[in-house]
Amino acid sequence: MLNQKVKDLINDQINKEMYSSYLYLNVGNYYAEQGLNGFSSWFRKQANEELEHAVKFIDYLHDQNENVQLLSIESPKHQFKDAKEPLVLTLEHEQYVTSLINGIYQAALDAHDYRTTHFLDWFIGEQTEEEKTAQDLLNKYDHFVTNAKALYQLDLELSKR
Numbered sequence: 001m002l003n004q005k006v007k008d009l010i011n012d013q014i015n016k017e018m019y020s021s022y023l024y025l026n027v028g029n030y031y032a033e034q035g036l037n038g039f040s041s042w043f044r045k046q047a048n049e050e051l052e053h054a055v056k057f058i059d060y061l062h063d064q065n066e067n068v069q070l071l072s073i074e075s076p077k078h079q080f081k082d083a084k085e086p087l088v089l090t091l092e093h094e095q096y097v098t099s100l101i102n103g104i105y106q107a108a109l110d111a112h113d114y115r116t117t118h119f120l121d122w123f124i125g126e127q128t129e130e131e132k133t134a135q136d137l138l139n140k141y142d143h144f145v146t147n148a149k150a151l152y153q154l155d156l157e158l159s160k161r
Contacts, residue, residue, distance in 0.1 A: 017054035019074055019076075021051045038157065084138075105124070
């Protein structure tokens with residue numbers, strides 16, 4: 001049986017991962033509406049990955065013989081002024097998710113719940129990768145997108161994910 005605080009945090013994280021999926025679908029829609037289909041495709045794949053993360057947490061709770069409590073998923077309310085803004089949001093959001101994972105990890109440590117810390121090790125590695133990818137994408141945008149041609153080339157690169 002999981003510590004109540006750890007269980008509550010994991011249930012909340014399921015909701016946060018589902019929100020992340022919604023957020024990245026919203027970003028993908030923005031890029032599709034701008035004609036940047038490579039960016040859109042990349043973010044749709046990212047949305048699917050976030051959904052997979054939610055399922056990993058659900059499966060973990062089931063494996064621990066715990067109930068899953070699905071919560072309402074908030075709708076993203078972002079209006080973007082340019083193609084860079086969603087990239088900045090993505091990095092900030094991934095940093096936020098990292099802080100949430102770290103919070104669950106700390107709660108599990110405090111409860112001497114080493115199974116959960118072991119389970120979370122994968123997410124810690126994943127968040128390292130997610131933040132690096134978001135930062136790299138933002139850096140590429142900042143360094144190379146000085147005109148429409150450069151934006152088009154970056155869009156082509158992202159379509160290959």
